[in-house]
Amino acid sequence: xxxxxxxxxxxxxxxxxxxxxxxxxxxxxxxxxxxxxxxxxxxxxxxxxxxxxxxxxxxxxxxxxxxxxxxxxxxxxxxxxxxxxxxxxxxxxxxxxxxxxxxxxxxxxxxxxxxxxxxxxxxxxxxxxxxxxxxxxxxxxxxxxxxxxxxxxxxxxxxxxxxxxxxxxxxxxxxxxxxxxxxxxxxxxxxxxxxxxxxxxxxxxxxxxxxxxxxxxxxxxxxxxxxxxxxxxxxxxxxxxxxxxxxxxxxxxxxxxxxxxxxxxxxxxxxxxxxxxxxxxxxxxxxxxxxxxxxxxxxxxxxxxxxxxxxxxxxxxxxxxxxxxxxxxxxxxxxxxxxxxxxxxxxxxxxxxxxxxxxxxxxxxxxxxxxxxxxxxxxxxxxxxxxxxxxxxxxxxxxxxxxxxxxxxxxxxxxxxxxxxxxxxxxxxxxxxxxxxxxxxxxxxxxxxxxxxxxxxxxxxxxxxxxxxxxxxxxxxxxxxxxxxxxxxxxxxxxxxxxxxxxxxxxxxxxxxxxxxxxxxxxxxxxxxxxxxxxxxxxxxxxxxxxxxxxxxxxxxxxxxxxxxxxxxxxxxxxxxxxxxxxxxxxxxxxxxxxxxxxxxxxxxxxxxxxxxxxxxxxxxxxxxxxxxxxxxxxxxxxxxxxxxxxxxxxxxxxxxxxxxxxxxxxxxxxxxxxxxxxxxxxxxxxxxxxxxxxxxxxxxxxxxxxxxxxxxxxxxxxxxxxxxxxxxxxxxxxxxxxxxxxxxxxxxxxxxxxxxxxxxxxxxxxxxxxxxxxxxxxxxxxxxxxxxxxxxxxxxx
Amino acid sequence: xxxxxxxxxxxxxxxxxxxxxxxxxxxxxxxxxxxxxxxxxxxxxxxxxxxxxxxxxxxxxxxxxxxxxxxxxxxxxxxxx
Numbered sequence: 001x002x003x004x005x006x007x008x009x010x011x012x013x014x015x016x017x018x019x020x021x022x023x024x025x026x027x028x029x030x031x032x033x034x035x036x037x038x039x040x041x042x043x044x045x046x047x048x049x050x051x052x053x054x055x056x057x058x059x060x061x062x063x064x065x066x067x068x069x070x071x072x073x074x075x076x077x078x079x080x081x082x083x084x085x086x087x088x089x090x091x092x093x094x095x096x097x098x099x100x101x102x103x104x105x106x107x108x109x110x111x112x113x114x115x116x117x118x119x120x121x122x123x124x125x126x127x128x129x130x131x132x133x134x135x136x137x138x139x140x141x142x143x144x145x146x147x148x149x150x151x152x153x154x155x156x157x158x159x160x161x162x163x164x165x166x167x168x169x170x171x172x173x174x175x176x177x178x179x180x181x182x183x184x185x186x187x188x189x190x191x192x193x194x195x196x197x198x199x200x201x202x203x204x205x206x207x208x209x210x211x212x213x214x215x216x217x218x219x220x221x222x223x224x225x226x227x228x229x230x231x232x233x234x235x236x237x238x239x240x241x242x243x244x245x246x247x248x249x250x251x252x253x254x255x256x257x258x259x260x261x262x263x264x265x266x267x268x269x270x271x272x273x274x275x276x277x278x279x280x281x282x283x284x285x286x287x288x289x290x291x292x293x294x295x296x297x298x299x300x301x302x303x304x305x306x307x308x309x310x311x312x313x314x315x316x317x318x319x320x321x322x323x324x325x326x327x328x329x330x331x332x333x334x335x336x337x338x339x340x341x342x343x344x345x346x347x348x349x350x351x352x353x354x355x356x357x358x359x360x361x362x363x364x365x366x367x368x369x370x371x372x373x374x375x376x377x378x379x380x381x382x383x384x385x386x387x388x389x390x391x392x393x394x395x396x397x398x399x400x401x402x403x404x405x406x407x408x409x410x411x412x413x414x415x416x417x418x419x420x421x422x423x424x425x426x427x428x429x430x431x432x433x434x435x436x437x438x439x440x441x442x443x444x445x446x447x448x449x450x451x452x453x454x455x456x457x458x459x460x461x462x463x464x465x466x467x468x469x470x471x472x473x474x475x476x477x478x479x480x481x482x483x484x485x486x487x488x489x490x491x492x493x494x495x496x497x498x499x500x501x502x503x504x505x506x507x508x509x510x511x512x513x514x515x516x517x518x519x520x521x522x523x524x525x526x527x528x529x530x531x532x533x534x535x536x537x538x539x540x541x542x543x544x545x546x547x548x549x550x551x552x553x554x555x556x557x558x559x560x561x562x563x564x565x566x567x568x569x570x571x572x573x574x575x576x577x578x579x580x581x582x583x584x585x586x587x588x589x590x591x592x593x594x595x596x597x598x599x600x601x602x603x604x605x606x607x608x609x610x611x612x613x614x615x616x617x618x619x620x621x622x623x624x625x626x627x628x629x630x631x632x633x634x635x636x637x638x639x640x641x642x643x644x645x646x647x648x649x650x651x652x653x654x655x656x657x658x659x660x661x662x663x664x665x666x667x668x669x670x671x672x673x674x675x676x677x678x679x680x681x682x683x684x685x686x687x688x689x690x691x692x693x694x695x696x697x698x699x700x701x702x703x704x705x706x707x708x709x710x711x712x713x714x715x716x717x718x719x720x721x722x723x724x725x726x727x728x729x730x731x732x733x734x735x736x737x738x739x740x741x742x743x744x745x746x747x748x749x750x751x752x753x754x755x756x757x758x759x760x761x762x763x764x765x766x767x768x769x770x771x772x773x774x775x776x777x778x779x780x781x782x783x784x785x786x787x788x789x790x791x792x793x794x795x796x797x798x
Numbered sequence: 799x800x801x802x803x804x805x806x807x808x809x810x811x812x813x814x815x816x817x818x819x820x821x822x823x824x825x826x827x828x829x830x831x832x833x834x835x836x837x838x839x840x841x842x843x844x845x846x847x848x849x850x851x852x853x854x855x856x857x858x859x860x861x862x863x864x865x866x867x868x869x870x871x872x873x874x875x876x877x878x879x
Contacts, residue, residue: 254839
């Protein structure tokens with residue numbers, strides 16, 4: 001049985017979608033088989049072959065603090081979160097570090113991108129655009145002061161958020177997690193799915209006509225708590241959340257594998273990690289989008305997986321109610337799954353004629369595909385699964401009983417860094433980076449970018465048939481990831497493909513590509529979007545391309561919080577290894593600098609007009625980019641294959657003090673917490689740290705926070721402690737720079753970088769710099785930040 | 799429009815919109831083979847380009863017509879108004 005300290009329970013539910021503005025309305029619509037699909041009123045449908053959508057009708061979305069600072073997606077999410085919190089009997093947390101927010105999304109603040117582009121291009125729209133704003137604004141609303149992040153795995157994001165919530169609780173990093181997903185209906189996804197000919201002009205008909213999807217919108221939120229915390233406060237509980245499984249297809253950027261193999265692996269992991277039998281599952285809330293490719297792959301997976309052990313399991317897709325709500329889908333479907341479980345009801349897919357029912361029966365055999373009307377069924381466990389662009393598969397189990405979840409069985413195993421891949425404005429290899437360090441290179445202008453060349457592809461054996469499909473972000477991520485595997489001499493084979501996963505950290509992800517797509521359809525009309533370009537708008541496309549190129553089929557998640565995502569990817573990867581889910585993890589930080597990104601930085605007043613150095617007390621920074629991939633392996637796994645070791649990943653920590661998304665001022669002390677948290681995680685004291693790889697970029701507001709926190713944590717010792725600042729060479733490359741700072745630490749500890757320029761902060765706050773030797777450094781702290789008041793820290797050691 | 803001009807426009811489209819390296823793309827190169835590696839998403843783009851540029855609909859047209867620039871140009875030639 002799952003030990004009490006590893007049990008996760010659901011204590012609150014919230015939802016908003018086309019068939020209801022709360023759980024009660026939505027559930028009643030589901031019981032009555034009411035579809036929310038209608039002719040759309042919010043996007044231009046001229047010359048478009050399909051004009052249906054499942055839109056939210058709600059007059060009270062603006063009833064939030066400062067509605068003018070929030071995109072529709074954040075408003076949808078806050079509404080669902082408020083309902084879930086009230087349901088759980090929780091309210092303002094006053095920056096409680098044990099309360100986290102994890103929200104999944106696919107298109108984020110896409111309506112603000114549209115508004116910016118078609119309006120006066122005002123700065124006020126910019127902080128509303130990235131997915132990262134959603135969880136931050138939910139946290140700001142309720143005062144959650146723990147880990148605040150977003151999962152950006154497109155249509156599987158909602159499910160992965162809940163899975164990640166449980167992983168955090170089981171790792172002892174949170175007591176309460178507000179987990180869910182949100183997306184709004186808008187021209188970009190509408191035009192994109194039109195261009196893929198993936199919309200059904202008559203409304204989606206999952207597992208039946210299978211002519212395409214109908215887009216929806218909304219948000220779903222579940223409050224996940226540690227069992228012990230919920231017990232202590234006497235909370236009512238809906239159910240337990242047991243195991244989950246996340247895998248990558250490594251096959252195609254938009255289409256699922258026809259054989260459903262990796263989806264099956266995700267379901268298998270979820271059931272196995274739950275410690276239950278296949279026959280314990282009574283109902284599956286399928287992804288069931290209504291496309292032939294998805295629905296057939298799912299039917300194949302269900303028939304094969306459940307086989308003779310559970311031949312009559314009930315299955316349905318609820319997307320005929322809500323439409324396909326993309327990043328919200330998994331979260332809304334979690335609410336349906338939990339209500340189904342706790343009321344012993346199975347929900348239907350509808351409408352089916354008798355003839356269609358007979359045809360379905362032919363296809364699915366003994367499986368019980370529930371049709372037309374909901375009906376009672378005694379349930380013990382419910383499975384919900386979702387698949388996404390980028391080849392992501394996710395599955396999760398909700399249960400009335402506590403199951404036998406195993407978590408953190410590898411907690412005491414050591415994690416080593418064995419491979420680094422560096423793509424930066426300095427070049428696309430470690431050698432280029434070393435040369436730049438030796439030469440004391442500085443950015444060539446106030447806006448610098450990385451450039452991938454044909455030589456990079458040639459060196460890595462990447463064929464034109466593959467690289468021609470990549471957008472800029474995908475190029476950066478693919479090359480850095482493949483370089484890391486090359487550096488580690490890690491060969492991905494059929495035998496080990498499932499032992500290794502990827503976590504991509506990004507600040508803006510596909511925001512630039514989404515803006516380009518918006519430009520295209522504003523010019524050409526919604527009927528003339530590009531099927532080639534649309535996949536690049538999803539933030540996890542870059543990670544998906546790396547998975548396809550490398551063949552990595554294990555865990556695959558893209559997180560987006562801000563620059564610190566490039567360190568969070570390391571922290572979460574350590575957790576995945578400790579959980580025994582994977583033996584090796586590729587942790588990355590990737591962000592791009594295409595012209596619109598520099599334009600945003602300039603409009604926000606954070607871009608310097610000329611090159612500035614760290615601690616220059618300037619009123620802006622150099623805008624940069626980059627992708628850095630770091631291969632982490634469980635020590636014995638690495639040793640068994642004779643890997644060279646750079647250093648050990650010893651600890652990860654996080655701190656948050658809520659300020660408005662887009663701001664940092666007033667959140668300083670949260671960096672102290674992140675550092676102390678990482679030190680505690682590593683079992684170290686401040687006096688054990690020999691150097692810091694920081695985030696200073698020359699912008700006074702940012703650099704002062706770093707200086708202040710380091711002075712408070714390290715006291716007098718700081719004056720003689722070298723601070724290595726990678727942004728002096730590559731500019732502010734957000735997640736790319738955070739991961740580069742971690743790489744710098746690994747190279748200093750691993751002996752590949754013998755010395756580097758370092759900054760020293762005197763007691764009076766003045767800063768000097770000189771070359772510092774790496775030979776005596778044994779433990780290095782790496783830190784990063786995010787707008788909204790989040791900070792992360794990682795400790796690497798020899 | 800001369801057949802050569804149609805082929806030249808198609809080649810430019812493959813290079814600018816589908817990321818194909820012009821050096822390896824001849825008029826008879828297999829588009830859906832290992833080297834160029836076009837797939838179903840790319841074919842949607844080809845259909846859209848041919849329709850808007852030459853006024854010829856290739857929706858639902860048999861696969862063999864998409865084999866190379868030569869075959870697409872031949873289809874356009876045979877079906878343009």
